[in-house]
Amino acid sequence: MTKPRLYSGMQPSADSLHVGNYIGALLQWRELQDSYEAFFSVVDLHALTQPIEPAALREMTRRTAAQYIAAGIEPSRSTLYVQSHVRAHAELAWVLSTITGFGEANRMTQFKDKSARYGADATNVGLFTYPVLMAADILLYQTDIVPVGDDQKQHVELTRDLAERFNSRYGTAFTVPIPVIQKETARIYDLQNPASKMSKSAESEAGILWMLDDPAVSAKKVMRAVTDNEGSVRYDRETKPGVSNLLTIYSALTGRQVASIEDEYAGRGYGDFKKGLAEVVVSEFAPVRERTLEMLADPAELDRVLASNADRAAEVADATLADVYDKVGLLRRV
Ligand code: TYM
Numbered sequence: 001m002t003k004p005r006l007y008s009g010m011q012p013s014a015d016s017l018h019v020g021n022y023i024g025a026l027l028q029w030r031e032l033q034d035s036y037e038a039f040f041s042v043v044d045l046h047a048l049t050q051p052i053e054p055a056a057l058r059e060m061t062r063r064t065a066a067q068y069i070a071a072g073i074e075p076s077r078s079t080l081y082v083q084s085h086v087r088a089h090a091e092l093a094w095v096l097s098t099i100t101g102f103g104e105a106n107r108m109t110q111f112k113d114k115s116a117r118y119g120a121d122a123t124n125v126g127l128f129t130y131p132v133l134m135a136a137d138i139l140l141y142q143t144d145i146v147p148v149g150d151d152q153k154q155h156v157e158l159t160r161d162l163a164e165r166f167n168s169r170y171g172t173a174f175t176v177p178i179p180v181i182q183k184e185t186a187r188i189y190d191l192q193n194p195a196s197k198m199s200k201s202a203e204s205e206a207g208i209l210w211m212l213d214d215p216a217v218s219a220k221k222v223m224r225a226v227t228d229n230e231g232s233v234r235y236d237r238e239t240k241p242g243v244s245n246l247l248t249i250y251s252a253l254t255g256r257q258v259a260s261i262e263d264e265y266a267g268r269g270y271g272d273f274k275k276g277l278a279e280v281v282v283s284e285f286a287p288v289r290e291r292t293l294e295m296l297a298d299p300a301e302l303d304r305v306l307a308s309n310a311d312r313a314a315e316v317a318d319a320t321l322a323d324v325y326d327k328v329g330l331l332r333r334v
Helices: 019-032 054-070 088-097 102-106 109-118 125-139 150-170 215-223 241-254 258-264 270-296 299-328
Strands: 005-010 037-042 079-082 145-147 178-180
Touching: 005 019, 005 125, 019 037, 019 145, 019 241, 037 054, 037 299, 054 079, 054 270, 054 299, 079 299, 088 125, 088 299, 102 125, 102 150, 109 125, 109 150, 125 150, 145 150, 150 178, 150 299, 215 270, 241 258, 241 270, 270 299
Parallel strands: 005 037, 005 145, 037 079, 145 178
Antiparallel strands: none
16 A cells, blocks of 8 residues: 655755754654655755855755664655755746746745844845745655645645646646644744744854753753743743743653653742753754764765665656646647
């Protein structure tokens, strides 16, 4: 029996992934790779939409792939590859851009946020068409589900709209995918500023738990996380955003219910709670860090794995692209 398809990806836009990426996406990926035929990409073409040094991009692309593997994505079972290695992505994005409304793209909140942040001079057309490339990623693989954090939901909705539009205009070429968003963990917040999501582009490092942080540094960041004056370990997103975020992280990393963690720390102060969480974080990420660094010590082997996975991906992607080219009326080269 063939398994349903899963697709997801991350941008190689920092030296390390962070705990938001891990909890919001990677944990689901790892779990779902058994029951789905999974494709995981490192979306380097997307990363070009922000200023990035060429040498740094290459390094971050390998690092991101290594972290996927270190976190439990198995390249012999799931297809783990680099987006630019499969040419069909950029080609399908072009075709999809011709059925995307200007106003439709202009409504994407992430584009609005990023273009406001970078300013008019640094905002580029690639940033504007970014969600169309993301739609191409997903649609090339006849994807059934897309597990992401909630900041990507609007992009997956656009992907669905484009798939339906194409299918009804030209005949069915695409599976219409659904986003899969884990409600409790879809948004991990910054440790210093629990009103904002944890993000690679945050102003200060202190609120971001990087997967590749030295364990002592992670522990320190947890110990210094912003809490409140009440002193009780209790989940209440409205009035206790800092503590609630720490509880979410604790729960996601241990698989324990929030209520059981609240019980364990009842009557104890934040110091104890944070110490407990620091231990959880260190024991989760120290081995991931070690495995990642090991793989990065042998980049040639990693590059080989990525190349053979890209071949597997291209087989699926090229078939979809050929069908799309036929359907829109591009003359087939003999
Ligand atoms: P990116 O690289 O920003 O993030 C990768 C994944 O991590 C999730 N995430 C979070 N989840 C919970 N809390 C947070 N603080 C947090 N920060 C990030 C994101 O939701 C995402 O799932 N456009 C995508 C990459 C992409 C893609 C795709 C994803 C390109 N093509 C096709 C899925 C399918 C992005 O920039 O993710």
